[in-house]
Amino acid sequence: MTHAAEPVAYDVVVIGAGPVGENVADRARAAGLTTAVVESELIGGECSYWACMPSKALLRPVVARADARRVPGLSGAVQGPLDAAAVLAHRDEYTSHWKDDGQAAWLDGIGADIFRGHGRLTGPKQVTVTAPDGTEHRLTARHAVAVCTGSRAVVPGLPGIEDARPWTSREATSAKEVPGRLVVVGGGVVGVEMATVWNALGAKVTMLVRGEGLLPRMEPFAGELVAEALTEAGADIRTGVSATAVRRAGGGGPVTVELDNGESVEADEVLFATGRAPRTDDLGLETVGLEPGSWLTVDDTCLVEGTDWLYAAGDVNHRALLTHQGKYQARITGDAIGARAQGKPLDTARWGAHAATADHAAVPQVVFTDPEAASVGLSLAEAEQAGHRVRAVDYDLASVAGSGLYADGYKGRARMVVDLDREVLLGVTFVGPGIGELLHSATMAVAGEIPVARLWHAVPSYPTISEVWLRLLETYRG
């Protein structure tokens, strides 16, 4: 092990070069600050290689086929199976074959210095990077260190699980072959998206869900409609069950998942999509008085509680485990670091330039299944729990002219949650084919806090699915 003679000083040191770290660096650069970025794996992060990009590259053909099958004059042409090899090859292109040259060049292009290796805090504003060859670089941050290390999949500590070599989201998004049979443990977003992909590519999929239904963080009808479609597509969804043990037969044989109801399921692979943990366990947090392995609690500028120099943006702060929300936090973090470094006042009021207010009020998410499920803001249950006086307004998306034109036999549903005191929307959910891009209209309404009276003037173009907005308003007026 060698040591650099002297620490190298930067204005900002960013640990983690996923989309979040990249955006912090970009905004710090915009504020005129020098920046070092530390990355132990691929620049571009989980999203680029084992999450958003590969999953959506895998899902898009599934959804496009489902849509095409529901269109007259075309449906006969698309009854056959997807060309799995073509879909997987396309996924490989979208992950740049798990090489990060392009993203490294981008980061280099914005003037950030890249340090490849494992970054650890060694004290306030001090970071040591251990390169793969054992070389150490000592960095100091004049103004701020930003932790953007993200999260990792959590696999439960079941008997036999290590020998069973289960899939996590990483293997599920990067697998090179279609397993004959796949068990998916978990009914959240990763679970339903990966069940959708591998089922469509030819695997016999069994989902094991501990709770009552899929997508438990969305309105109940989201999980119901997705479960109905997945079941029709051939998946076996079992709810109210938990895995108790996993056993892999010798020599790469099949895997058996034991269940708490006494049954068992045999498959070729098993995916655990059962949760995430912060990547903070080997980050030197103990050197600055924080708990290794914990989520980092931050204020709305993403400053870690109890510090005036340590920021945490993205999954690691546990506010919203979504790439786009992490990037949003990153922009605010970078701008806040810049403003503080320059001694400028911060605008940390609600919806201010330096407050990640949307994390509380307007987090959007699109689940790219068939049907798509998308939501922003609070569900009815969340709004009630938060003490708002609300009314949920529902509408059957199949009754919108644009939906029927989009797909024969359209099934879908929409809900808006109205704050009765302020007459603004707290949350909106759409479930149905072709609604992915429609979500942003809801995000505008919720984040823009557009009063219901003004929403009447936002006329949806006829005949689009967007006309559901008119129907929701008419239903609300009664």
Place this chain on the structure above:
Amino acid sequence: MTHAAEPVAYDVVVIGAGPVGENVADRARAAGLTTAVVESELIGGECSYWACMPSKALLRPVVARADARRVPGLSGAVQGPLDAAAVLAHRDEYTSHWKDDGQAAWLDGIGADIFRGHGRLTGPKQVTVTAPDGTEHRLTARHAVAVCTGSRAVVPGLPGIEDARPWTSREATSAKEVPGRLVVVGGGVVGVEMATVWNALGAKVTMLVRGEGLLPRMEPFAGELVAEALTEAGADIRTGVSATAVRRAGGGGPVTVELDNGESVEADEVLFATGRAPRTDDLGLETVGLEPGSWLTVDDTCLVEGTDWLYAAGDVNHRALLTHQGKYQARITGDAIGARAQGKPLDTARWGAHAATADHAAVPQVVFTDPEAASVGLSLAEAEQAGHRVRAVDYDLASVAGSGLYADGYKGRARMVVDLDREVLLGVTFVGPGIGELLHSATMAVAGEIPVARLWHAVPSYPTISEVWLRLLETYRG
């Protein structure tokens, strides 16, 4: 001819039972007013039988096939032609085979009395309906008459045109067979949509466009991208030319269109998509001091200038010739009639409940071609002409991750027009595959007058096409 002994009195008489008239009646009913609705053709109007519904039923398979062809693993399945018979049969279903029983039942269900026949004003608040059998019904309106008669296609008075039996939008949306060769005169929305349909169904399409490009009311890149795709799909687009004469060979033979450049084009059918005229020529306008055949000028409550009882909503007032905008006006008209009848105060302030403000500021339109073209509010040219201090911000939609995932080889473009004085958006245009439902986010932003600083908090979900919003904001910030 027989006369009813006494006029029948209603609170409101609506002339024209398209979507606009239906909505005026519905809102008048909600205000407790009795309503008569007069219709000389099919209840449901142009939109249901010869415009939105059939055109979109014809276009959706074309767009879905184009989308499917750009998806890996699926494209091989959809190289063949569309099943034209299936597409036309589907269109026939969507127009209820040009029967209006369903819509008549709806109108009856809301308590409106339906008078089938030609309605004419015979003086203030007086309407006479001449039924198909010659029977006359005299109606009086205690509070208001609403003219919702819409518009008709205008065919230019070229030599030979009557004998040539040209198509208008009605024949283009209701034709039972695919012509071998089709000439489309006009490059507006009807022209490009019908060229898209019939080209995809197998016709050899030639477009004759007087101006420099297609879709002249949108940002220039809209027409450019649509023209590029239509040309690639096999259409022949000729700009800067006008038809000077039309000649149909005897016995139902081919039609020849003579051009002002000395050339001529032969085809089996010719569609004139060259403009609209108000259906006010035989409406008795002269009995109330108005000019027959003129567009009816209205205020923001849709009250006709110089009257306190005559309203005009929809195409006929020439504010925005779009079904959804007419329905919007109809809701406001019906509510205004109701409020005035009840002696309640009206809210006619900008964006008030009784002011069709969106007609001036936020008219959305989606052109359902491949690529789709969608806009809301003012184009750059319109904003500049209106004297706003503006900046146009452009972004290449192909550079958005969600676009590439949506379609291989994605081509598209986005523009937002920012009012630099108020820091709100005056207009937004998207052109590209899959952007139809994205438009409503722009309509929310424009009609909601969401400040640019707040738009930063409306986070687009990753990786959707909606992320273009982030790119536009980043580009604006520079």
